[in-house]
Amino acid sequence: MQLTLEHLSFYLNQCENKRLSWHTLKAYRIDLKQFYSFMMNKDMNKREISYYIHYLNHHFKPKTVKRKLASLHAFFEDMVFYEIIQENPMDKIRYKIQEEKTLPRIIQYHQLQDLFHRLDQDQHFFIKRDKAVIELLISTGIRVSELCAIKNEDIYLEEKYLIIYGKNAKERVIFLGEEVYLALKEYEQAFHDRISEQEYFFINNQYHRLTDQSVRHIINRYTDDFHITPHMFRHxxxxxxxxxxxxxxxxxxxxxxxxxxxxxxxxYASIQRQKEIMMNKNPRQLIK
Known part of the structure; x- marks a missing residue:
């Protein structure tokens, strides 16, 4: 059997119905179109897919290969479910991706202090939105794509919790501490009319849905002398x-x-931090 664009379109439409995040949908679309280009005029069998995995291993980093193969596996599982194919060909292929271990980069305590000090000093028009975004990132550890995907119907401010739809549309409840609750409340009150006009809770400077890139711009506004990414808040x-x-x-x-x-x-990162403290900041070094 050969892969067709109709197969891809059908699957991506199903993914949209599952309320997957924009980020996840974009990754699926890129990964599957790449697979389609490689498999052009070829049968989807064990040998050809093994060649594709070999190709990925020689052109991409282990983490990227792992993601692309996960996208492919999910695609085949859906095709089996809808009886387009009899079995998932990935199940018959043995492969191992040795992912490199990299420690998560975290924001230093003094950088967080500086960040919140700058937020308190700034008075620009969207400051309450910016505070709400940054408070939510550091107080809950949600992904930036999850933050941007929060809809008005997902947030229960008075009850102090919100519903998050994570990877593969997995639902979880996130409870809100006092600081983040107050920041969200102030933002909601300041932009109530604009928010109510939109499907999504967070708006950008043009009063449309906030995007991943918009969040990066917000963070950069207050961290111009040190580099912080949205995912570092999660770490x-x-x-x-x-x-x-x-x-x-x-x-x-x-x-x-x-x-x-x-x-x-x-x-592991916490253990490494303990080791660093004992090696470089041990009280014994102060005794001369």
Whole structure:
């Protein structure tokens, strides 16, 4: 059987119906179009797909290969479900992706202090939105794509919780602490009319849906002398919870990780931090 554009269109339409994030849909679209180009006029069999995996391993980093193969596996599973094919050809292929271990980059405490000090000093028109965005990132550890996808119907301010739809449209409840609740409340009150006109809770400077890139611009406004990405808030949130002895299984649920293996990278990072402190800031070094 050969892959057709109709197969891809059907699958991507199904993904949109599952309320997957814009970021996830974009990744699926890129990955599957690349697979389609490689498989042009070829049969979807074990040998050809193995060649494709070989191609990926020689042209992309392990993390990217892993994502592309996950996209492919999900596509085939859907085709099996709708009886377009009899079985998932990926199930018959053995492969192992040795992903390089990189420690998550976190925001230093003094940088967070500086960031919030600048937020308190700024008086521009959208400052309440900016505060709400940054408070939500550092107080909940949600992904930037999840933040941008929050709809008005997903947020329950008076009850102090919101509904997040993570990867693969997995739903989870996020409870709000006092600081982030107040920031969201002030933003909602300041832009109530504009927000009510939109489907999504966060708006950009043109009063449309906030995007990943818009969030990066917001962060850059207050961190021009040190580099911070939206995902670093997630890393920092998880690491700080671990350093306060929060059980890793709770952190896994809050972050929306399907496997605790993913969350365990923060435990490793915390151990490395302890080692750094003992090596470089040991009180014994002060005794001369």
């Amino acid at each position: 920092t949130f998880a690491t700080m919870l671990l350093e306060q002895d929060v059980d890793i299984s709770y952190i896994q649920k809050i972050l929306g990780h399907s496997s605790i293996t993913t969350t365990s990278i923060y435990a």
